[in-house]
Amino acid sequence: MKILKALFSVIFFLVISKNIIGQRRIGQGFLPASENFNKARFNLVIISEAGIATLATIGLQYLWYKKFAKSRFHFFNDNNEWLNMDKVGHATTAYNISAVQYNLMRWSGVKNSSSILIAGGTAIAYMTMIEIFDGFSAKWGFSKGDMLANIAGTGLYVAEQEAWNQQKIQLRFSYHNSIYAKYNPGELGKNLPQRILKDYNGQSYWLSFNIASVISNTNFPKWINADVGYSAEGMTGAVSNPSVVDGKSIPSFTRQRKLFFGVTGAFVKKNDTPFPSWINIIRVPSPVLEWKLKTKEMKGHFLYY
Numbered sequence: 658m659k660i661l662k663a664l665f666s667v668i669f670f671l672v673i674s675k676n677i678i679g680q681r682r683i684g685q686g687f688l689p690a691s692e693n694f695n696k697a698r699f700n701l702v703i704i705s706e707a708g709i710a711t712l713a714t715i716g717l718q719y720l721w722y723k724k725f726a727k728s729r730f731h732f733f734n735d736n737n738e739w740l741n742m743d744k745v746g747h748a749t750t751a752y753n754i755s756a757v758q759y760n761l762m763r764w765s766g767v768k769n770s771s772s773i774l775i776a777g778g779t780a781i782a783y784m785t786m787i788e789i790f791d792g793f794s795a796k797w798g799f800s801k802g803d804m805l806a807n808i809a810g811t812g813l814y815v816a817e818q819e820a821w822n823q824q825k826i827q828l829r830f831s832y833h834n835s836i837y838a839k840y841n842p843g844e845l846g847k848n849l850p851q852r853i854l855k856d857y858n859g860q861s862y863w864l865s866f867n868i869a870s871v872i873s874n875t876n877f878p879k880w881i882n883a884d885v886g887y888s889a890e891g892m893t894g895a896v897s898n899p900s901v902v903d904g905k906s907i908p909s910f911t912r913q914r915k916l917f918f919g920v921t922g923a924f925v926k927k928n929d930t931p932f933p934s935w936i937n938i939i940r941v942p943s944p945v946l947e948w949k950l951k952t953k954e955m956k957g958h959f960l961y962y
Contacts (some may be wrong), residue, residue, distance in 0.1 A: 691766035699765035710783075717790055726795040733791070733798025737896055740889040740914050742857035747784065747803050748810030749862050752828040754780040755814035756935035769822070777815040781807060825870040828862065829884075831940040833962040835859040840907040841893045861888040861961075863940050867923060880925050886917030886945065911951060917961065919945030 691698065735743070758779040762772035784807040792799030810828060817824050835858035838845035846852030852859060863886045869877040891910035893899060898910060921943040924936055945961040948954075 688760055688764045690763035694766035702761045702765055722790055727793055728795040730792045731798045733800055735800050736802040739857045739895055742889050744806040745862040745887055747806035749828040749830055751780045751784050751807040751810035752814045753935045753938050755811050773815055773818045777811050780811045825867050827865045829865045829940040831861045831962050832859050837893055841902045858890050858892055861886050880923050882921050882923045884919050884921050888915045913949055913951035916948045917945045919943055
């Protein structure tokens with residue numbers, strides 16, 4: 658019955674999405690590519706990014722890393738933490754940094770091949786900076802696993818852009834409040850902004866396939882994507898769950914990975930061409946089937962965030 662309910666939800670979603678996404682499309686021309694090099698735009702992008710990078714560096718050092726003890730540069734293996742949700746998050750972040758930078762370079766009139774290289778280089782450079790900061794922090798360390806995830810996310814964007822000059826497969830993000838954060842707010846966040854970043858139980862990451870572009874069917878609606886999602890639940894600690902937090906006993910939870918299968922919407926232009934992938938970074942809530950890998954439980958969600 659749960660599967661039938663989910664299938665009904667998919668049909669219902671496709672009907673209403675045609676109106677809320679397919680017909681109410683975003684206007685044409687958001688940061689359109691320039692055919693010729695535009696020095697003014699290019700300078701604006703470079704100056705803005707230099708300023709943002711400087712502020713980000715200062716902010717990370719004084720608002721975050723300053724709170725923790727420093728150490729000599731060292732490596733740290735965190736591949737067994739958070740059921741690898743942090744790694745998928747790294748890949749998704751690197752992918753979307755690449756997407757933003759590519760779009761800005763094309764808007765500035767930089768050639769396509771150069772824009773792809775700059776986009777990939779920018780994403781790797783920024784994510785590597787974070788890892789280097791971690792490498793000098795006693796609490797963390799430079800994570801090879803994180804760097805591999807950064808390279809994977811960047812590589813996906815670059816490979817698609819080189820092969821197809823478009824993103825047929827996108828990395829997306831969604832979040833919902835979980836029941837677990839309240840048991841260990843120091844690790845999982847004390848308020849909504851912190852929990853969006855820290856509570857891996859509420860995060861989901863998606864490989865979103867634009868069906869029309871994948872099957873090369875010009876008649877298939879370009880605002881419909883098929884999704885494969887990954888998430889996890891039951892985590893109140895990085896590697897294992899503590900039984901006591903701040904002197905209080907907390908319940909025992911089953912730590913397990915989850916997979917999702919469903920459809921969602923994608924914003925498209927008036928001529929039915931896709932917008933840059935980063936505009937669609939947040940997954941539109943829609944029906945999905947959920948499969949829990951440890952307990953082998955399957956259930957449907959009418960709308961999953």
